[in-house]
Amino acid sequence: xxxxxxxxxxxRFGGLVAVNDxxxxxxxxxxxxxxxxxxxxxxxxxxxxxxFYAPAGGxxxxxxxxxxxxxxxxxPGLGIARTFQNIELFEHSSVLQNLLVGRHTHCRSSFLSDMxxxxxxxxxxxxxxxxxxxxxEFLDLQPYRDKLIAxxxxxxxxxxxxxxALAIQPKLLLLDEPASGLSVEETQxxxxxxxxIKKVMGITVLMVEHDMHLVSSVSDRVLALADGxxxxxxxxxxxxxxxxxxxxxxxxxxxxEQEEAAL
Amino acid sequence: MRFVxxxxxxxDIRMFKHQSQAFWYVLLLVVALALxxxxxxxxxxxxxxxxxxxxxxxGLMILVGQSGQVSLGHAAFMAVGAYxxxxxxTQLGIPFILSFPLSGLTAGVAGAIIAMPTTKxxxxxxxIATLAISVLAEDxxxxxxxxxGGVGGIFxxxxxxxxxxxxxxxxxxxxxxxxxxxxxxxxxxxxxIIRSPIGRAFSAVRDSEVSAKAMGVNVARTKMIAFAIxxxxxxxxxxxxxxxxxxxxxxxxxxxxxxxxxLMIVVxxxxxxxxxxxxxxxxxxxxxxxxxARDGVAQMLGVGxxxxxxxxxxxxxxxxxIFILFEPLGIYGRWIKxxxxxxxxxxxxxxxxxxxxxxxxxxxxx
Ligand SMILES: Nc1ncnc2c1ncn2[C@@H]1O[C@H](COP(=O)(O)OP(=O)(O)OP(=O)(O)O)[C@@H](O)[C@H]1O
Ligand SMILES: [Mg+2]
Numbered sequence: 001x002x003x004x005x006x007x008x009x010x011x012r013f014g015g016l017v018a019v020n021d022x023x024x025x026x027x028x029x030x031x032x033x034x035x036x037x038x039x040x041x042x043x044x045x046x047x048x049x050x051x052f053y054a055p056a057g058g059x060x061x062x063x064x065x066x067x068x069x070x071x072x073x074x075x076p077g078l079g080i081a082r083t084f085q086n087i088e089l090f091e092h093s094s095v096l097q098n099l100l101v102g103r104h105t106h107c108r109s110s111f112l113s114d115m116x117x118x119x120x121x122x123x124x125x126x127x128x129x130x131x132x133x134x135x136x137e138f139l140d141l142q143p144y145r146d147k148l149i150a151x152x153x154x155x156x157x158x159x160x161x162x163x164x165a166l167a168i169q170p171k172l173l174l175l176d177e178p179a180s181g182l183s184v185e186e187t188q189x190x191x192x193x194x195x196x197i198k199k200v201m202g203i204t205v206l207m208v209e210h211d212m213h214l215v216s217s218v219s220d221r222v223l224a225l226a227d228g229x230x231x232x233x234x235x236x237x238x239x240x241x242x243x244x245x246x247x248x249x250x251x252x253x254x255x256x257e258q259e260e261a262a263l
Numbered sequence: 264m265r266f267v268x269x270x271x272x273x274x275d276i277r278m279f280k281h282q283s284q285a286f287w288y289v290l291l292l293v294v295a296l297a298l299x300x301x302x303x304x305x306x307x308x309x310x311x312x313x314x315x316x317x318x319x320x321x322g323l324m325i326l327v328g329q330s331g332q333v334s335l336g337h338a339a340f341m342a343v344g345a346y347x348x349x350x351x352x353t354q355l356g357i358p359f360i361l362s363f364p365l366s367g368l369t370a371g372v373a374g375a376i377i378a379m380p381t382t383k384x385x386x387x388x389x390x391i392a393t394l395a396i397s398v399l400a401e402d403x404x405x406x407x408x409x410x411x412g413g414v415g416g417i418f419x420x421x422x423x424x425x426x427x428x429x430x431x432x433x434x435x436x437x438x439x440x441x442x443x444x445x446x447x448x449x450x451x452x453x454x455x456i457i458r459s460p461i462g463r464a465f466s467a468v469r470d471s472e473v474s475a476k477a478m479g480v481n482v483a484r485t486k487m488i489a490f491a492i493x494x495x496x497x498x499x500x501x502x503x504x505x506x507x508x509x510x511x512x513x514x515x516x517x518x519x520x521x522x523x524x525x526l527m528i529v530v531x532x533x534x535x536x537x538x539x540x541x542x543x544x545x546x547x548x549x550x551x552x553x554x555x556a557r558d559g560v561a562q563m564l565g566v567g568x569x570x571x572x573x574x575x576x577x578x579x580x581x582x583x584x585i586f587i588l589f590e591p592l593g594i595y596g597r598w599i600k601x602x603x604x605x606x607x608x609x610x611x612x613x614x615x616x617x618x619x620x621x622x623x624x625x626x627x628x629x
Contacts, residue, residue, distance in 0.1 A: 050476075050477055052473070052476075071481075072476045072477070073475075073476045073479055073480060073481045073482065074479070075477075075479075076477065076478060076479035077479050081477075082477050084473070084474065084477075088471045088473055088474035088477075089470070089471070089474070090466055090467050090469075090470035090471060090474070090475075091470050091471075092466065092469070092470055092534065093463070093466050093467075093470065097463055097466065100460075100463055101463050101464070101466075101467045101475070101478045101480070102478055103460075104460060104463070104464060104467075104478050104479045104480055105478075105479035107460040109459070109460060111461040111488050111492070114455060114456060114459035114460055114461040114462070115452050115455050115456055115459075115461070115492070116452075116455065117455040117458070117459060121459055121460075124460075125458070125459065164478070168478070168479070
């Protein structure tokens with residue numbers, strides 16, 4: 001049984017078919033990358049798995065069970081964490097508090113016991129802070145621990161968002177363009193972290209990324225999408241040399257060049 | 264400048280960040296406790312009023328500052344607290360020690376019920392819906408005349424507790440201490456909320472609903488809890504206000520009070536407990552200052568007395584405009600800047616609190 005299965009999933013926005021009959025499986029323990037030109041429907045696939053969008057057809061299974069009846073806020077409880085392409089952090093809270101929100105699914109106290117701050121709540125807080133401290137250490141976020149998000153540089157925000165998703169201790173981690181807008185060194189770090197997330201933490205990763213260098217260095221399998229349709233699936237090498245994929249990218253050629261120039 | 268070294272997880276969970284912070288608050292508490300020995304009965308009455316405003320302000324602050332929802336109808340929940348407290352006492356014979364928390368609960372439940380449909384609304388629509396609640400509440404009080412006394416008003420008996428009496432005119436010091444005790448309890452609850460999961464869920468909902476959901480926060484439920492807690496606290500404040508006013512009518516908790524409450528926390532500084540207190544001091548003492556200044560001007564001109572209707576509201580409105588334009592973080596924000604200026608002197612830079620240049624949002628969809 002695959003960890004995540006998409007079966008003939010289709011999404012329409014009015015007349016636009018953003019995701020067209022897409023099927024793929026993500027196996028436990030692998031890093032699976034979604035690539036494709038802008039507007040291919042990659043983020044839409046993420047929003048489907050997060051249940052922010054409902055598919056017009058098809059089914060999504062996590063650990064063999066359909067998640068189409070699950071509310072969006074119950075998805076992380078199943079063990080699916082995500083980041084957003086355009087960073088959605090809690091701006092007016094500190095890094096620590098942002099990461100602690102990631103522990104929300106593990107909190108067992110009611111709002112009444114929270115208000116009284118019972119010994120149970122105190123213990124729970126200690127426990128979550130310990131868990132979060134591991135994430136801070138893993139991602140080298142110590143210098144920013146008590147800083148407000150509103151004042152942090154872009155690169156750090158990206159890392160904090162990844163940390164917040166990791167604080168959930170998910171089985172499946174969805175990363176939407178983890179390296180976009182990062183410097184070469186920062187992208188290096190992201191590559192190392194993804195390796196460690198897979199090998200040390202044992203978390204399966206599904207990621208969207210435009211940086212083909214990063215994709216081929218960390219992912220086990222790649223799926224190429226264009227205009228919502230599946231073009232090719234296989235190892236990074238296979239997909240990159242696939243004629244359909246090359247063709248799809250030619251339309252967006254200057255864009256790819258621009259991106260490469262930026263890297 | 265102070266560096267706090269954190270050596271255990273408790274360092275972040277604790278109430279006070281460091282010893283000297285605790286010292287200042289304890290000193291403040293001692294002064295507050297000794298206040299009746301320092302000022303006369305009239306001023307103690309004013310101080311009591313400021314504390315009641317602070318309680319109501321903390322209630323609204325939980326909703327607006329913490330969970331990011333707006334309410335222009337909180338006077339309605341003050342009214343629920345005030346009326347239910349008196350009705351429980353005089354018509355059901357429940358003693359104050361029970362009727363008081365029950366009145367808060369009543370307001371809290373009312374808030375939760377009203378939150379069910381309204382939390383789907385955002386911004387201006389939520390403001391309008393809650394404003395409507397304030398209007399409705401006033402009418403409801405008139406309609407329910409047999410229990411509320413309608414436009415004739417209702418009389419709040421003196422508080423009896425553990426053999427002591429508390430009232431504005433007969434026993435003002437006792438009333439002051441009682442209100443201070445409630446203030447401290449509410450303060451404690453508030454602090455607990457912001458250092459525990461529910462408080463983090465509030466700020467998550469406030470800052471980004473999408474990502475709150477992605478972190479497993481049930482947004483609708485969290486908003487409802489925020490409403491319930493907020494109305495509970497404001498209801499307690501309202502119950503105390505009822506006793507303070509001694510007699511109150513549907514007019515006592517009108518829309519102007521709702522708006523004043525909201526202005527109060529904005530001027531004080533959104534999102535901080537300090538803000539609720541700063542705002543309460545302003546709202547409580549502004550009429551005093553205005554009256555004082557007016558008498559001074561009248562004397563100077565040699566006329567008997569000047570009455571300018573709506574002067575208070577106008578000055579308060581003016582203050583609000585000034586704050587929104589020049590100090591959106593309120594008095595508390597200004598205070599932090601002044602404090603930082605002194606602790607860093609001479610290294611303070613004017614742009615220290617300016618936000619980092621915001622990054623480009625490239626994604627077309629969310
Ligand atoms: N909520 C929405 N309403 C209408 N159209 C949408 C919505 N979300 C996505 N789309 C459209 O669906 C298509 C796929 O969008 P999506 O964001 O998934 O692309 P993407 O592959 O992530 O692209 P990028 O690399 O630019 O992030 C686009 O044409 C987009 O305009
Ligand atoms: Mg995208």
